Amino acid sequence: MANPKYKTSGIPLDLIYNILYKLPAKTLLRFRCLSKPFCSLIASPDFIKLHFSHYISSRLNFIVRDLSLYSSELNSFDNIIQLNDLREDTKVLGSCKSFLALSNPHLDISLFNPANGILFELPFPHEDFHGDCVSRVAFLGFGYDHVNDHYKVVRIVRFRFEHGDGSWFTDYEVTIEEDMEFLFQVVYTGYFLVVPIWVQPYNPDFEKDDVLELVVLMGRLCLVSMYDEGILDVWMMKEYRVKESWFKLISIDRSNKTNSFSFFNPLPFSEWRGDEFILEVDEEHVLYNLKRESVKTEKSFFQAEEEKQEEEQEEKQLKMQHDEVIWQVIRHNHCSFMAKIETGKFCRNPYNVTGICNRSSCPLANSRYATIRDHDGVFYLYMKTIERAHQPNQLWERVKLPRNYEKALEIIDKHLMYWPKFLVHKTKQRLTKMTQMRIRMRKLALKTREKIMTTPRKEKKREARRQEKAEKAAVLDKSIEKELLERLKKGVYGDIYNYPADKYNEILDKEQLAASDLEDDEEEAEIEYVEGYDDLEEEEDMEDFGGLSINKFHTDDDDVGVDDDDDEETVAVDRKRARRESNMTLRKLEKDELGAKLKKKARVLVESGVISVLPQPDYFYFEKEAVFDLAVVAGRFCLICKYDEGLLDVWMMNEYGVKESWFNLVFIDRSNTITSFSFLNPPSWEWGNGADNFVLEVKWNEKLVVYDLKKQKCRDCDD
Amino acid sequence: MSKLGQAKRIIFLKTADGQLFEVDEPVAMEFEIVKSFFDENEDAADDTVVPLPNVSAEPLAGIIEFCKAHVEFRANGAAGKDEVKKFNAEYIKEKSNEQLKELILAANYLNIKEMLDFLTETIANRLKNKSVEYVRAFFGIENDFTPQEEEAVRKEYEWAFEGVDED
Structure with a gap:
């Protein structure tokens, strides 16, 4: 019951x-x-x-491969299920709290909801935040904010500007106000909140050309940087938006191995299994052990499948050409292309797609083979047509690739549509590498560089002889003396005339004679006077000028009382006066008896600016032979002194005109190195954010260096 | 209670319809309710009959079968996951919906966590692609929507009604 x-x-x-x-x-x-x-x-x-x-806890890792999304059981590779088809080049950006973020190279971001299998594109803002930047690289990350119950898409944007090589990080945080309805219908009711923050970790190895990626591990933001040499660093931010909380989580050095990381990705939703967690490195699934700091490769489902495919293909092709036999024959030192060196086995065959000597990239032992070759800057896609193996000169079929990288990729896709994925991938990798190389080559070619030239000895000697003769013919000494005298008369040299004393006396004697002559002739007509200096054009100019300026005084000055009707006469008189006055300046240099007019004239000359004397810093080696430069940094006056011995001093005046505020900003000693500063002019200055990011550009040894104030160290700089 | 040297302790269970079951101790201890019964009455005699007023004979027999198998699996050192899966699939195969419901009720009353998880999973799998009417009948839910209201709710997520199995 x-x-x-x-x-x-x-x-x-x-x-x-x-x-x-x-x-x-x-x-x-x-x-x-x-x-x-x-x-x-x-x-x-x-x-x-x-x-x-x-629902989610009973699952799942997510893997993107070959334009589809797969799920597998947590931390294992059992039960792989295909979920959704994706657009090209999509990759998993990150995952947390039951959502998966996917992105593609165009920086489109979509969210994937595994609960209902719906993919939803985010309206991420695309506009540039700074208009005048040249290039912009962005790195994306996806995370969940436990405190506010928000999902966040974080974007680090690195701007590179036209002037200077300043590149820096800005972090844009985007908060998605997540709606609960999201589970069922993909209705987007969120808003974007853009907050620029500085989150860059302090990293002394920070170079410009790393590959950077943002990932979320254990709910924390991680920055993955990969260097060319095969070193991989993972930085983790313990507390969100706290700069000090960055610490280095992992550093993997693969520089001494031939295969480096081409990419790195923690598997979405993968969790820590004790000290281990799964990373996706180089299309392999790698189990990284934090404690032992070692990497264990797990053969993934995909690799196994790939191998199976390859095997099938090989079987088919065995009938055409016995690849395996060829490989067995040549692999043991019988290949003339093989180069065995310490780091590994390499291949000299120009058709080799990777340059490494192994079974899969051997151009001889693969009937299906494709590669890219460079003919004077033009790339060609080479494909082997094994049916023509009996005609070696027609074995390869080639297709010209367009300059545009993306179009080239399309063409590769088109031609290698049904080829093994491995080959297509390697070919594309090669294209990428070659394109980068081509860009670098072009940059280098455009750069102006020092060129060493020869000059024939004979010519040099002849030129020297001619120069000597020409100098003699020009009678330089005399014309210089003449010119200097003229300038003296004009008063170009300001106040001090009695140095050197003997020359000064000589001139004075000469002029006295001339003046007495002039005084004698004062009553005479003006024409005669002019005649005497007829041949000197400048003299006339000078007189005209003097006359005019004095004329101006006359018209301005009422005390003199000059009438307008006898203009000509006034001019004539003025000229005489001018002459006399200029003579007077010579004669009565240090006397105050100068007339009112002269005083006025002097003032006119000085009026262009007020000269004041700035105090100079103490301990300032003026007596040393130094080259000086002046610069203004952050609105402050700077004095840059370069001494012959290879010392560089930069003084800064903190408060304008205050002697005590001088302080030594930078001091670089290169006296004990061979290369000293060959060139330091004009240094361009940049202040970063705050005083520690101060950057100074100094050119030495044909290189620009950046001086870091905080570390007191110079750093070479590429551009 | 259980004395050393005694080979096997047997626990007597009495169902609602008056039948008496003899169950080995480890299997009976899978039932939280039996376990707590003995925890509370430590001085209970060996031949104490535990009354189970909410469970009838048929589901109890099924539950004992399931628990026996699982206790054995565990004794064999987790005994290979495939084996367990196979047994579970076999076990559930010929059970009707009614039987399933009785089982889950009984398991719920007896408070057997492992079996409850397994049964909810099974029922969820059975209901996954079924129509609304089927599920209503299954759970005995009364439809309190007017036809117009129901139509409106259906309209909202029409795509969710695609790909439903035949009952």
């Missing part, structure tokens, strides 16, 4: 809930129709959260 109540109306509500948690979202949406209480239950936020945690 079972209780009849249970038999008919069934199961208690909490059991039903437990069942509902295990249903996919689509089914739940359908079950809203069951009854009104169920409808409100399924739509309630609490239920949705619980459903999330139940």
